[in-house]
Each structure stands twice: as structure tokens, then as C-alpha cells.
Amino acid sequence: MRIALCGGTGDIGAGLALRFARDTDHEVLIGSRDPERARTKADEYGAELSNRGVETTIKGFENAMAADRADVVVLAVPPYHIRDTVESIADRLDPSTTLVSPAVGMERDEAGLHYNRPSAGSVTAMVAETAPDDVPVVGAFHSLSAGKLADLERDLEEDTLLVGDDEDALDVVRQLAGEIEGLRALSVGPLANAPEVESLTPLLINLATHTDLHDVGVRFE
């Protein structure tokens, strides 16, 4: 399978790229608005994995090129770049592509971080609104700490929650996520259940602020 990480030069993209490349046999493509930056980052990730004895062929492209012919496209961009990014890759997507949304809108006040619910209902719903109608969208990977993900010394041992309206696409992402060592993917139902999933991210950050749990993840038992 071919996985494109649009915005794969950022924190969460780096972590997913390293884990997918290390733990799965899938081809990993790094996307960025700037193809040169994508190539530089792809080389960095490849070098880090090579230092660990893992030989991979991570390549960098402009976002639309990375998304082209990818089976799974992860939108590893901040929520305010979601619409632009989806529009910029839209003509490379087709019904066989699964679009994955890990982004969460948050705002800060003096107490901490809060879920900033977009008018679409959730960031995942915003992706579905913006993408071509026949392209399935799955929300996933929201609660993973970018820092923990990118530090290959650290074991994950945590869960990620999935939402989506297309069962086949959910199956694809559930299986793919489960291939990352220590990660368990659990479905929470239709895309309309995304707000409560996305709300977990500011909660985890507030928890890290007020306890000695850092880069905290979640387990459901």
C-alpha cells in the first residue's frame, strides 16, 4: 500500500512517517507545499531509520504529487490549512483513496486548551465537506502525542480512535493503524461522533500540564 502524509514535514507527520516506515511494509511518501522541503525531510527520516538498521525508501513530493495514486492520504496539517490542502489535492483523489484526518481545532485560555469545534461539527466533518463526495474520510490518530510518536525509543502502548461513515475505509485505517507497534485502533462509529473524539486532544494536553504525565496517551479498558 502507498501512504501519503500531506504536511508530513510537521511534527505529527514525522512521527507517523517514522512509525509507518519502521513497523509496516507500506510505501511512505512525504508531502509538503514545498517539494524541496518534503525531499529534505524524507531524507532525514530515512537517515534516522537507517541509523537504526531499518532500510526504507521514504520519498518527498509536493502534496498533490504525494497524494496521487496513494491508497491512504493522511492530512497531517494544522486545522486552518485543512481546506486549502484538501482542495489542492482534490483532483488526485478517487473513491479508492482513503482520506485520513488527525487534526484538531483548539484554542487556549488561561485555564488551558479547549476544543474549538468548527462550524462543520468537527475537523473530520470539515474534511468530508471539502473532499470530493465519493472519497471516503476517516478520522484517526488525533490523540497521539507527536513527540512520543517521533521518538522511536518510546513504546506507544496506547489506543487511537476512528470515526467514519465508510466501513471499508474504516477497515483499511484500523488495520493500518494496528500495524504500528503498540497501537490499537478502535472504531467509535460514524463521522458524526468525531467531536467527542477530537475533544480528547485538548484534554490530554491539559492533563500533561497539570500532572507528571508527559506526552500522555490513552487506553480504553
Added chain:
Amino acid sequence: MRIALCGGTGDIGAGLALRFARDTDHEVLIGSRDPERARTKADEYGAELSNRGVETTIKGFENAMAADRADVVVLAVPPYHIRDTVESIADRLDPSTTLVSPAVGMERDEAGLHYNRPSAGSVTAMVAETAPDDVPVVGAFHSLSAGKLADLERDLEEDTLLVGDDEDALDVVRQLAGEIEGLRALSVGPLANAPEVESLTPLLINLATHTDLHDVGVRFE
């Protein structure tokens, strides 16, 4: 310490009563609008614990009587009864009482359950708005499954999240919650962080609906 469970005849009240009475040395009072019902339930809980070799003196009272002179008052009532309940006990509360709010407002659509945020910002904030200004309020116990809590055969092994603006009151509830076997209490900061804590409850119910995890709890690691 004396713990009053207003609405302690309901599901979550039953679970907390049984666990507090079994696992701590504190005095447990069951409150209800109907004192006769409170006494009946208190006797039931006492009998269940007695069958397990735990001798306790759980007593039942009308809510205001239960709250009177209690150190901790847990509002184990549905969110639409919160204001009435707080008003009915208000003149029994003083600054040395800690008011604990476990309730969550939820609404159902065809996808599942959703967090129904009250205009006050959260149910916990609604409690703080309604209670006398000098009575400290702590949000806690939101994510505990009533069914699991009331089944003393089952180990909890889960976390509960606390929010509140009064550090002393937070300490009281953190210690009290931690006395329940298998429960760890973690502070997530000020009361303004309650919405993300309360949003976890519909998420857990959606998760139980869509996976084989029943009465699911949460662990942060």
C-alpha cells in the same frame, strides 16, 4: 469524613456508595428527595456489603439532611435535576463542604451520544453557578461506568479526572477518589477545563456501542 451522596439511590450513586463503604473508613449517607426511598436503598447497600463480610452503617436521609454537616457532597443526580438539587441543599452547605459534580449532559442522535454543553460551559460550572459562592466545587467521577462501579466483583483499574478552582477541595477529592480500590484520580486543572472532561463520557458510551469493550473505562499513560 462524612460523604453524602445526593441522588444516591440512582445508578452512579449506588456504585459510589458501595465502593466508598467497602474501600474507605468514611461515613456514607444516601440522600434522596424521598427519605423513605433513601433509607430503603441504604439498607440494600448495607445488606449487599454485609453479604460480602463488610459491616457498614450506610444511612438514608432526605437530600438536605444528608448534605447537612457532610464534608463531601456528591451530586449523583441527572443534569436536569442539578439546579434543583443544589438549591434544595444550599443552606446546609458551608465553605468547609466540598461539592462534587459527576453529571454530564448528553443528547442522542442516530450516530450515538453527544456532549450537550450547558450554557454555563459545563455541568460542573452550572453547579458552581448555582451553589453559594464560598462553597468549593470539584468535577469528578464523570467517566466511571455505573454498572461496573456497582458490581463489586469487578476491578476498576481506571482513572478519574478532576477539575476545580480550589486546590484544597481538589486535594480532598483526589485523596478520597484514590481510596477507592483501583481508581486513580488525576487533576486536569481549573473548572474551565470541565467541558473536555465531561465530553469523555459520551465518547466512552459510543466506544462501548461500537466495540466489544463494555462498561469501558479510561487510563492515561
